[in-house]
Amino acid sequence: MRVDFYQLSRDPAEAVLPLIARNSLKAGERLLVVSDDGDQLGRISEALWSRIPDSFLAHGLSGGAHDARQPILLSPRPAPDNGARFLALADGLWREGDQPFDRVFFLFDDATLQGARACWRMLGEREGVDRRFWKQQDGKWVEGP
Numbered sequence: 001m002r003v004d005f006y007q008l009s010r011d012p013a014e015a016v017l018p019l020i021a022r023n024s025l026k027a028g029e030r031l032l033v034v035s036d037d038g039d040q041l042g043r044i045s046e047a048l049w050s051r052i053p054d055s056f057l058a059h060g061l062s063g064g065a066h067d068a069r070q071p072i073l074l075s076p077r078p079a080p081d082n083g084a085r086f087l088a089l090a091d092g093l094w095r096e097g098d099q100p101f102d103r104v105f106f107l108f109d110d111a112t113l114q115g116a117r118a119c120w121r122m123l124g125e126r127e128g129v130d131r132r133f134w135k136q137q138d139g140k141w142v143e144g145p
Contacts, residue, residue, distance in 0.1 A: 032084035
């Protein structure tokens with residue numbers, strides 16, 4: 001499993017997730033976006049429709065009749081009812097699903113920094129986990145040490 005840690009400094013999760021979602025779909029993957037904050041899921045939903053003008057990022061909120069058909073599913077829990085192998089944790093809280101995901105995008109900010117550091121250490125002790133750290137620098141995402 002690959003885990004990409006994204007330290008949010010300039011942009012909130014709802015500004016970053018449309019880019020992650022677009023790239024996931026381009027790779028032929030489905031994405032599950034998880035947050036315990038219903039308001040944040042609403043902002044993410046709006047951003048998926050409007051943030052990237054030339055992209056159509058079809059998605060839905062979990063609990064609907066068509067969850068299995070959604071290429072991007074927004075949910076408060078890490079259950080890939082849409083068959084997603086990619087997971088985005090938008091609220092800075094680590095969660096594990098019943099089955100491991102192939103790739104996890106773990107977004108965190110200053111408020112969740114300590115939890116992210118603990119998660120980095122915990123995942124470093126697991127076999128088969130490829131951890132990568134990304135930070136914003138001059139408006140771009142760069143891989144950190």
